Amino acid sequence: MGNTSRRPDLLKSLVEAADPQSGARLTEQEINSEAFAVLVAGSHSTSGTLTLLLWNLIQSSELLAATTKEIQDSLGPLGVGQIFYPIKGLEASLMYTMACAKENFRLNPVFTMPLWRRVGLPGGVDIGKHHIP
Secondary structure (H helix, E strand, O other): OOOOOOOOHHHHHHHOOOOOOOEEOHHHHHHHHHHHHHHHHHHHHHHHHHHHHHHHHHHOOOHHHHHHHHHHHHHHOOOOOOOOOOOOOHHHHHHHHHHHHHHHHHHHOOOOOOOOOOOOOOOOEEEEEEEOO
């Protein structure tokens, strides 16, 4: 806690965080809790999302074939000594695959924590004979 690095990372930000009004800092338990939540949340949501996306793709040979073709056509094989594809511009080059990923998020949200939502029609809406507040 007293030996923070100069590296601008999440842990340093948590250790140095202070309430703007009171100046109070996070306790060690609060820092540990926040760091753990970020670590687990990122890995759980990524693995859950990818698992569900792949499950949905293998349920439809057409979807799987289309995404496979797009990935192969857009990326091609890795070059000699290349161990990864550059991330910059990747989403733009895989439009169909990204549409599948977004639809997967819609169908199977892995992050189920209740979040605030913006209400577009504060008075509600009438659909047929039903009023939805």
